[in-house]
Amino acid sequence: MSGVNLSGIVKSYGAVQVVHGIDLDVAEKEFVVLVGPSGCGKSTTLRMIAGLEEITAGDLTIDDKRMNRIAPKDRDVAMVFQNYALYPHLNVADNMAFGLRIRKMPKAEIQTTIADVAEILGLTDYLERRPADLSGGQRQRVAMGRAIVRHPKVFLFDEPLSNLDAKLRTQMRAEIKRLHNRLGVTSVYVTHDQVEAMTLADRIVVMNDGRIEQIGTPMELFNDPANIFVAGFLGSPPMNMVNGVLTKNSAKIGATEVKLNGALANHVGREVVVGIRPEHVTLKASAKTSPLPITMDLVEPLGSEALLHARFGKQEMVFKAETKGDIAPLWNVDKVHVTTDLVKLFDAQTGQALNLRG
Ligand SMILES: Nc1ncnc2c1ncn2[C@@H]1O[C@H](COP(=O)(O)OP(=O)(O)OP(=O)(O)O)[C@@H](O)[C@H]1O
Ligand SMILES: [Mg+2]
Structure with missing residues (x-):
């Protein structure tokens, strides 16, 4: 298949193995995080x-060609790094043109390519400036421009936004998506920021300790985490x-029972970890909820919602509640109502998700 394909990819440094055999298919045009x-x-x-x-x-192929022994410059990939890696003595236009000149692209063609890409990235007015005279966001755009002008088969991003402040990061995230x-262009994007992963990805690959824990769309992973690691x-x-x-x-949690519908009868006595997302509670009871007694520790207003930090027995929990103006009444909340069909169950020993309610 075309795109990027990793099959049994292993990396060792000396005797230490740090990537333990990764299988991943990135489809053409897909954005994988x-x-x-x-x-x-x-x-x-x-x-x-x-x-x-x-x-x-293991084997790496790009567009069906085995790449293991192919030099970086011949792989038709372009990488954008966290630290931009711009040439400080070259202006924006020359930074973007650098790779094209090495590849002996005709001068006129370089000029139109740079102009086009500068337009896309909003850099047209900055082409004569040196990197030192740009903001962090502008530098990051130049770094992306340098990758884009090459029209590579694959973009590779390694934490490209982590040097930016929170506001700029959100803005640049949207720009990358647009x-x-x-x-x-087929893209593989690395981040440790789960919000970035959720917002950017067609599919997310959750890694842990050199292995893949789960691959899926953002909502698949959010709604159906395969195990406690992904859920958390x-x-x-x-x-x-x-x-x-x-x-x-x-599911009996201490003295409290969270009612669950489904085929639990064969599993009576089974030890589980019960997973309740902060969003999956309400303050009013209904036929689809089960009450959980809590002691309120702290109410944090966020505007249209508030975070309720509460204790359930000895356990610290966090819930989200909508607010309409006044948050004072939230301090008096002494139970939340768990939406029972959204509760997740995991095997207490293996940490794997259990689907007993099919
Ligand atoms: N040159 C090296 N020699 C030995 N071990 C290395 C080398 N480079 C990386 N490692 C180890 O490989 C493991 C994976 O490192 P890697 O840089 O891929 O992590 P990462 O997921 O990108 O983390 P981060 O979010 O901190 O950037 C780490 O345990 C690291 O210490
Ligand atoms: Mg890293």
Whole structure:
């Protein structure tokens, strides 16, 4: 298949294996985000695709061509780094033109390409400036421009936004998404920021300790995490997790029973971890909810909603509640109502998701 294909990709540094055999198909034009905690092997995997790290074992193909032994410059990929890596002594136009000159593109063609890409990125007025005279966001745009002018088959991004402040990061995130919608270039994007992953990705790859935990669309991963790691990693604030035991029709958490519909009868006594997303509670009871008694610790207003920090027994939990003006009454909340069909169950030993309610 075309696109980027990783099959059994392994990376070792000396005797230490850090990527343990990764299988991943990135379809043509797809935007795939690798996300995971620091040190899980995201950059290493990306750099193996770029050709900046040797592949210890496994196969890498781009558009069906095996790339393991192909030099970086011949892979037709362009990489955008966190630290921009611009030439400080060259102006914006020359920074973007640099790779094209090396490839001996005719001068006139370089000029029109630079003009086009500068227009797309809103850099037209800055072409004569040096990087030192640009803002962080503008520098990041130049770095992207340098990648775009080459019309590569694949864009590789390694945390391109992490040097920017929060506001600019949100803005540039939207720009990258628009750019991808417009150019449709196959992209692999590395971040440890789960919001960036959720908002940008066609599909997210959650990595942990040199392995893939789960691959899926943002909503697949959010709604149906394969295990506790993925459940805890995606979503902000993270999913509340609490130990429980299954009864015939509920998950018993201490003295509290969260009613669950479904085929639980064969699993009575099974130890589970019960996962409740902060969003999946209401303040009013209904036929589809089950009450959870809490002691309020802190109410944090966010505007249209508030974060309720509460204790359930000894467990700290966080819930989200809508607010319409006054937050004072939220301090008096002494139970939340859990939307029962959105509760997640995980095996307490393996951490794998359980679907007992099919
Ligand atoms: N040159 C090297 N020699 C030995 N070990 C290395 C080398 N480069 C990376 N590693 C190790 O490989 C593992 C994966 O590193 P990698 O840079 O891919 O992580 P990452 O997921 O990108 O993390 P971060 O979010 O912090 O950038 C880490 O444990 C790291 O210490
Ligand atoms: Mg990294």
